[in-house]
Amino acid sequence: MEPTLSTSNAEAPVLCEREDGLAIVTLNRPDRLNALSGPVMDALHSTLQTLADDPKVRAVLLRGAGRAFCAGGDIKAGGISKEEAAQLTTEDRIARLRRQMDSAALLHTMSKPTISALRGAMMGAGVGLGLSADLRIASRTLKLETAFASLGFSGDFGGAYFLTQLAGPSAARDLMMRSRRIDGDEALRLGLINELVDDDALDAHVLALARELAAGPSIALRHMKRALNAAADGASVAELLDLEAAAMVRTSQTEDHKEAVRAFIEKRAPRFSGR
Numbered sequence: 001m002e003p004t005l006s007t008s009n010a011e012a013p014v015l016c017e018r019e020d021g022l023a024i025v026t027l028n029r030p031d032r033l034n035a036l037s038g039p040v041m042d043a044l045h046s047t048l049q050t051l052a053d054d055p056k057v058r059a060v061l062l063r064g065a066g067r068a069f070c071a072g073g074d075i076k077a078g079g080i081s082k083e084e085a086a087q088l089t090t091e092d093r094i095a096r097l098r099r100q101m102d103s104a105a106l107l108h109t110m111s112k113p114t115i116s117a118l119r120g121a122m123m124g125a126g127v128g129l130g131l132s133a134d135l136r137i138a139s140r141t142l143k144l145e146t147a148f149a150s151l152g153f154s155g156d157f158g159g160a161y162f163l164t165q166l167a168g169p170s171a172a173r174d175l176m177m178r179s180r181r182i183d184g185d186e187a188l189r190l191g192l193i194n195e196l197v198d199d200d201a202l203d204a205h206v207l208a209l210a211r212e213l214a215a216g217p218s219i220a221l222r223h224m225k226r227a228l229n230a231a232a233d234g235a236s237v238a239e240l241l242d243l244e245a246a247a248m249v250r251t252s253q254t255e256d257h258k259e260a261v262r263a264f265i266e267k268r269a270p271r272f273s274g275r
Contacts (some may be wrong), residue, residue, distance in 0.1 A: 014043040016051070021058035021274070022214035023051045024207075030066025033121050035074035036129075038084075041100035048103050052110035058274060059214035061109065061206065062133060063117035072124020072147055073156075097156065102123075102240070103160040103224040104132040109229065111222040117206040119199060123147045128157030131166060131192060134225065135213075137206045139199040142184035150179040165232055166191050183232075216257040218274040223247035 011127045015026040025047055027034035036044075051057045064070050082136060088096070107114045107129070116130045119139035130136060146163075148155045155176060163172035167190040185198045197205050213221070227243045235243075251257055255275040263270035 012043070013037070013040040014047050016047050018057070018210075020214060021218075022061065022210050023054075023057045023059070024052070024061045024063070024210070027062075027064040027070055030064075030068075030076060033068035033071035034064040034066070034126070035071045036125050037074040038100075040074075041103070045100055045103045045106070048106040048110070052112075057112060058216075058218045059113045059115070060107070060110070060208055061115045061117065061210040062129075062179055063206070064119070066120075067141070068120035069116070069118045069122045069130055069142075070126030071121040074273075075151070101128075101157050104128050104162075106127065107132040108134075108158070108162075111225065112218060113216075113221055113225065115206060115210050115213065117202055118142055118193065119202055124151075124153075125157040125159075128155075128159035131162035134210065136192040137195045137197065137202065137209065138184045138187060138195045139202040140184050140196060141199045142187060142193075142196075143181055144175075144183075144187050145179060145181040146176050147179050149177055151214055163192070202227050215272060217251075217254070217260070217270075217272045219254050219256060219266050220247075220251045223251060 013028055015024075015028050017024045017026075025044070027036075027040065027044070029035060029037075029040060048060070051060050081206075082239045096157075105247070107116075113135070114133040115135045115137065116133035117137055117139075118130050120141050120143065121141060122130050122144045124145075127144060127146050146155065146159055148159070160176060163175055171190050173240060175182070182190075184193065188196045195205075224247075227240060227247065229242060231240055256270075256272045259272060260270045
């Protein structure tokens with residue numbers, strides 16, 4: 001049965017559906033606007049780590065169930081229970097949160113394209129999480145707010161990194177320090193999102209994009225993502241040329257490249273196999 005973006009299991013904090021190389025991951029707390037409790041963060045990290053390590057998965061789509069992507073950390077429930085907190089040192093709690101936050105790093109660095117579908121509330125930890133994907137498609141209902149300063153927090157899930165990389169240091173400081181809420185139009189202008197679509201079109205649009213990437217030349221996309229991340233992290237021209245030279249030779253030897261050449265000559269769309 002073909003997966004859709006509908007919620008199918010109200011019990012699981014994170015859902016994962018698969019089809020033909022595409023994994024669809026859903027934050028599944030619509031009644032709480034997908035706020036991140038401890039169990040949600042643990043389940044999300046475990047799910048993304050499994051997908052990152054699975055060679056059969058060629059693209060990952062992350063979205064939130066219901067009318068919001070993610071309203072940030074669950075202030076009421078907290079990231080850890082009082083009982084657990086009493087048994088853990090400060091260093092233990094730091095290590096636990098750092099592991100949970102690795103979900104953003106996995107979306108950013110895993111060797112396959114990642115896409116986030118962003119609608120409604122995208123706040124706090126949800127900002128870093130949503131922005132960590134390679135491609136970010138938003139609904140016109142998007143309301144983005146870092147919210148950390150208003151709660152006396154410093155920020156997590158890579159918000160400072162991804163805001164700086166995508167919008168620049170000046171905009172990142174403004175959005176972090178003032179907790180200023182912005183809509184989809186401003187997010188698009190700042191470069192935080194790639195596309196802005198009507199809310200009723202978001203699910204179908206982002207699913208089509210995710211399927212397109214999952215059907216693409218996965219070896220080439222892996223090398224491409226590695227070079228793009230290296231460039232964003234300040235690699236020198238010489239280092240990037242080294243990466244590109246090695247990747248071009250390696251991808252020239254793949255079945256995907258040979259299939260693309262045949263398809264070009266035969267004037268048809270290529271059928272990539274990921275080999």
